[in-house]
Amino acid sequence: MPDKIQIYDTTLRDGCQAEHVNFTVEDKLRIAQALDQIGVDFIEGGWPNETSPRDLEFFERARDLEWAHAQIAAFGSTRRASVHAEEDSQLQQLVESGAPVITIFGKSWDLHAREILRCSLEENLAMIEESVAFLKAQGRTVFFDGEHFFDGYKADAAYALETLRAAQRGGADGLVPCDTNGGTLPLELRDLTDAVAAAFPGVPLGIHCHNDAGMADANSLVAVLAGVRQVQGTINGYGERSGNANLCTILPNLELKLGLRCLPEGKLADLTFLSLFVSELANLPHNSRLPYVGRSAFAHKGGMHVNAVMKYPASFEHVPPESVGNERRVLVSDQSGRSTILHKLQTLYPTMHREDPLIQQVLEAVKERENRGYEYEAAEASLSLLAMKLRGELPDLFRLHGFRVMVAKRYEDDVPYSEATIKLRVNGDQFHTAGEGNGPVNALDKALRKALRPKYPELDLLTLIDYKVRVLEATHGTATAVRALIQTTDGEETWGTVGVHENIIQASWEALVDSIIYGLNKHLTNRDEVRPD
Numbered sequence: 001m002p003d004k005i006q007i008y009d010t011t012l013r014d015g016c017q018a019e020h021v022n023f024t025v026e027d028k029l030r031i032a033q034a035l036d037q038i039g040v041d042f043i044e045g046g047w048p049n050e051t052s053p054r055d056l057e058f059f060e061r062a063r064d065l066e067w068a069h070a071q072i073a074a075f076g077s078t079r080r081a082s083v084h085a086e087e088d089s090q091l092q093q094l095v096e097s098g099a100p101v102i103t104i105f106g107k108s109w110d111l112h113a114r115e116i117l118r119c120s121l122e123e124n125l126a127m128i129e130e131s132v133a134f135l136k137a138q139g140r141t142v143f144f145d146g147e148h149f150f151d152g153y154k155a156d157a158a159y160a161l162e163t164l165r166a167a168q169r170g171g172a173d174g175l176v177p178c179d180t181n182g183g184t185l186p187l188e189l190r191d192l193t194d195a196v197a198a199a200f201p202g203v204p205l206g207i208h209c210h211n212d213a214g215m216a217d218a219n220s221l222v223a224v225l226a227g228v229r230q231v232q233g234t235i236n237g238y239g240e241r242s243g244n245a246n247l248c249t250i251l252p253n254l255e256l257k258l259g260l261r262c263l264p265e266g267k268l269a270d271l272t273f274l275s276l277f278v279s280e281l282a283n284l285p286h287n288s289r290l291p292y293v294g295r296s297a298f299a300h301k302g303g304m305h306v307n308a309v310m311k312y313p314a315s316f317e318h319v320p321p322e323s324v325g326n327e328r329r330v331l332v333s334d335q336s337g338r339s340t341i342l343h344k345l346q347t348l349y350p351t352m353h354r355e356d357p358l359i360q361q362v363l364e365a366v367k368e369r370e371n372r373g374y375e376y377e378a379a380e381a382s383l384s385l386l387a388m389k390l391r392g393e394l395p396d397l398f399r400l401h402g403f404r405v406m407v408a409k410r411y412e413d414d415v416p417y418s419e420a421t422i423k424l425r426v427n428g429d430q431f432h433t434a435g436e437g438n439g440p441v442n443a444l445d446k447a448l449r450k451a452l453r454p455k456y457p458e459l460d461l462l463t464l465i466d467y468k469v470r471v472l473e474a475t476h477g478t479a480t481a482v483r484a485l486i487q488t489t490d491g492e493e494t495w496g497t498v499g500v501h502e503n504i505i506q507a508s509w510e511a512l513v514d515s516i517i518y519g520l521n522k523h524l525t526n527r528d529e530v531r532p533d
Contacts, residue, residue: 006230015238059097074099078131085134105145109152132170149177182212193226206230216245272325379498381518418443458523
């Protein structure tokens, strides 16, 4: 087993084949630079050909950039049947891309050669060998991806191996068997990779796995145990169908579990940021349950678990969260015990001890409120305000006298709109304002901000970034209680708040008010405290 594993990232090519993933050229360049900074060895930028002007532009612009660690790779196929390699336009465009590394795939399953390419098995071997030889003659590093290799090996082992020998005769720098259909199980893949390693002693081998059976990450690891030195995959496992091998899982497993070097020293701690960065540019929600890098990966909810992890983190954490740039989170719920509440309250009151009566008060309040539909796992700001209220320290920044919300539709453009009026008192002054928005909560937010802004200009720092409503139990029709969750940021911190009521406007109002009180209280610490009448 090699000491250093090459990491070959194909997020910008194979990852782009995932449903709902569509990176612009700017996105691809930014992701490539982030991958280079974390220290992957190869970045596959795409398939440069006349049908993909986006990829052509990527390679053109990538040539002018400085790459600190990674080499840019272009991806393509072998020559077409009955066409000389030097006359194949697709191979020519691979060369013209300027990429120092070129990866081409060829058919390793006899079924694909016969039924998909409709060529003889001998011609398929010639296509592989001649294509690799042509690209090597251009002075490029060339990797050969044996497409459908493992299915091909099970159908005709001798022929599948012969496709790799054809690439070797052409001068390939590495041979990469692919589990293209993603259906091979780990023990089977280990046996087949052992057979390949035995047939090609001393030849650099890679692995490229898809996740259709949920085994891509495990298959990649067992291939490494069999002697593979290059692992191909994508960030967050993006890829066609069920996705590709997920480098965000494979990298820490290789480094932290198997002790193999993949990235430069200290770079693994940037992995969570990279995972979030790529999902943001993909405009997809980040999967909170991803191993290592997900928000829930080191989240603890059960009271006994929290008590244990606070005493000895390794009791319920298989690696330190900071090793991959993540963080431990302690969740508050009706399953919480005193240790959970103490941990949360110590962020407000650092000197609090276990015997403080506030701990039990908050615990009882949380259990009672969650029985009514509140939940604080994503609303820690509301929990903080609840504790401050029980301690008599809740900031009294404004007092509501009433609000009214109207939903209407304009006849001329048939577009619904909302208008909210609000009356409240701030520091002895009464405000009566109105706001119009695309929905009732948006209108209320605008009206409230208009009233508070003269007294609290810090309000301009707060931005509502997410708003969700969930029906709790659909047993009472439209009279069913709903839970509103709001996320707000000031650019430095993001916090969540919650409201519950049978009236969706009232539930939203509770969450909205909590979000503003929490944010303003944070930014008023350097001002004289202002109390309304």
